[in-house]
Amino acid sequence: xxxxELSRSVARWCKGATGVTGAAKLSGGASQETWRFDIVxxxxxxxxxxxxxxxxxxxxxTRAAGLAAEAQLMQLAFxxxxxxxxxxxxxxxxxxxxxxxxxxxxxxxxxxxxxxxDDTFAAARPHLARQIxxxxxxxxSLPLGKLPELRSRNATxxxxxxxxxxxxxxxxxxxxxxxxxxxxxxxxxxxxxTTLVHGDFRNGNLIIGPDGVRAxxxxxxxxxxxxxxxLGWVCVNSWRFGEIDKPVGGFGTREELFAGYEAAxxxxxxxxxxxxxxxxxxxxxxxxxxxxQRFREGPDHSMERAMIGRRASETEIDLLRLLAPRGS
Amino acid sequence: MQDEPTPVELTKxxxxxxxxxxxxxxxxxxxxxxxxxxxxxDLVTRQLTQEEGSDAKEVERLRALLGVDGSVxxxxxxxxxxxxxGETDLATPGLAEHLWATTMDKLAVDQPNYASYKRELxxxx
Numbered sequence: 001x002x003x004x005e006l007s008r009s010v011a012r013w014c015k016g017a018t019g020v021t022g023a024a025k026l027s028g029g030a031s032q033e034t035w036r037f038d039i040v041x042x043x044x045x046x047x048x049x050x051x052x053x054x055x056x057x058x059x060x061x062t063r064a065a066g067l068a069a070e071a072q073l074m075q076l077a078f079x080x081x082x083x084x085x086x087x088x089x090x091x092x093x094x095x096x097x098x099x100x101x102x103x104x105x106x107x108x109x110x111x112x113x114x115x116x117x118d119d120t121f122a123a124a125r126p127h128l129a130r131q132i133x134x135x136x137x138x139x140x141s142l143p144l145g146k147l148p149e150l151r152s153r154n155a156t157x158x159x160x161x162x163x164x165x166x167x168x169x170x171x172x173x174x175x176x177x178x179x180x181x182x183x184x185x186x187x188x189x190x191x192x193x194t195t196l197v198h199g200d201f202r203n204g205n206l207i208i209g210p211d212g213v214r215a216x217x218x219x220x221x222x223x224x225x226x227x228x229x230x231l232g233w234v235c236v237n238s239w240r241f242g243e244i245d246k247p248v249g250g251f252g253t254r255e256e257l258f259a260g261y262e263a264a265x266x267x268x269x270x271x272x273x274x275x276x277x278x279x280x281x282x283x284x285x286x287x288x289x290x291x292x293q294r295f296r297e298g299p300d301h302s303m304e305r306a307m308i309g310r311r312a313s314e315t316e317i318d319l320l321r322l323l324a325p326r327g328s
Numbered sequence: 329m330q331d332e333p334t335p336v337e338l339t340k341x342x343x344x345x346x347x348x349x350x351x352x353x354x355x356x357x358x359x360x361x362x363x364x365x366x367x368x369x370d371l372v373t374r375q376l377t378q379e380e381g382s383d384a385k386e387v388e389r390l391r392a393l394l395g396v397d398g399s400v401x402x403x404x405x406x407x408x409x410x411x412x413x414g415e416t417d418l419a420t421p422g423l424a425e426h427l428w429a430t431t432m433d434k435l436a437v438d439q440p441n442y443a444s445y446k447r448e449l450x451x452x453x
Contacts, residue, residue, distance in 0.1 A: 172404050172405045172407075172408035172409075173404075173408060174404060174407045174408050174411055174427060174430075175427055175431060176408075177408045177411035177412045178411055178417075178418070178427070180412070181411060181412070181414065181417065237444060240443075242443045243443075244443045244444055244447065303361065303364045303365055303368060304361075304364055306368070307364060307367065307368060307371075310371065310438045310439070311438070311439065313431065313434040313435055313438045313439065314435070314438070314439055314442050314444070314445075316431045316434065317431050317432075317435055317442070317444045317445055317448065318444055320424075320427060320428060320431055321444060321448070323418070324418055324424045324427065324428070326428065326448070326451065327451065
């Protein structure tokens with residue numbers, strides 16, 4: 001029972017805590033798990049989340065920053081006023097829970113379709129695109145000197161990496177080839193400024209309440225690079241969940257996003273944002289191919305993974321809409 | 329020649345059984361998985377119905393575009409290679425039209441409810 005280890009752990013660092021209850025696994029692959037649980041405390045129950053790699057699964061995938069870096073980034077973001085859960089404890093060997101961290105649970109919704117359609121969020125929706133601009137500006141302003149060690153990637157390196165991923169699938173797709181050519185022809189080169197890049201900032205990775213964005217989640221793809229990458233990724237059509245005329249996560253316009261970003265004192269380069277949107281669309285398409293490969297060869301022979309392989313064509317139509325729009 | 333019912337009719341009968349008789353009995357994560365299963369069978373039905381016709385048209389366009397003959401897989405590989413080396417691009421007459429027609433045929437099977445597809449369909453297919 002994980003509650004035994006958790007109780008022992010919280011007793012060490014949460015003053016007054018008498019135990020934990022209600023531990024439940026929210027998601028988990030072979031190497032990483034997310035659990036929710038409540039810390040029992042005389043002042044009232046404290047909602048908590050455990051993110052961990054179980055014992056024996058220390059190695060992170062190559063693109064991932066690692067759980068220790070993730071915890072450090074979330075704490076830095078929290079301290080800088082970027083909506084983020086407070087990190088309560090970074091696991092140590094004594095915890096006997098593997099590697100990872102425990103953070104405060106933030107209540108709210110992450111399911112994109114609910115956020116886009118439920119009445120609960122109706123008042124927040126018109127403000128989200130601009131709010132997201134401000135949050136990204138805050139995130140890109142985190143001082144480089146305080147960041148954990150992260151991989152660094154510019155546009156040219158990213159194109160090469162995606163091309164290699166795509167070729168390794170042995171899955172000839174003329175539309176993907178066209179996108180790769182376009183990216184090479186429009187490579188903006190290294191950006192004038194290198195900042196922290198969240199790497200997966202999109203509708204679905206944000207906790208949202210009736211009052212707006214409450215927390216930014218899923219920092220595992222954080223790296224150093226061109227800040228415009230995050231602005232392009234949040235606009236990728238796959239993250240609009242059907243609201244295709246509202247590029248920013250299905251919430252609002254690019255103009256609102258850019259205005260929120262610039263109001264917080266940072267500059268937008270819209271040509272770079274467009275470049276990263278094309279890159280992001282191709283990136284998700286290649287990831288769909290990766291899912292297909294894992295379904296075929298790997299341990300995950302699930303129907304869900306199989307069907308994600310059939311979503312690559314969604315990115316092909318979106319790439320054509322970006323690169324070869326009809327009637328223009 | 330194989331006997332009937334056809335694969336389309338057989339697959340459809342299983343999808344209808346799961347949809348109408350099993351769905352009301354199941355909840356939670358299993359209900360989610362059941363929906364995925366039904367979606368898969370519906371996709372297979374669409375592919376069995378449409379693939380032959382769309383592949384034939386795709387091969388015809390690819391032959392005209394490339395000036396060579398081959399299977400749909402071989403011709404796609406050749407086109408992908410030519411785009412990769414820059415020999416064929418959006419300035420090549422017929423390429424944009426070919427990619428649009430091919431992609432629309434794929435979405436018709438994969439995700440006919442995808443919003444971008446429905447938008448493009450309403451613009452004339």
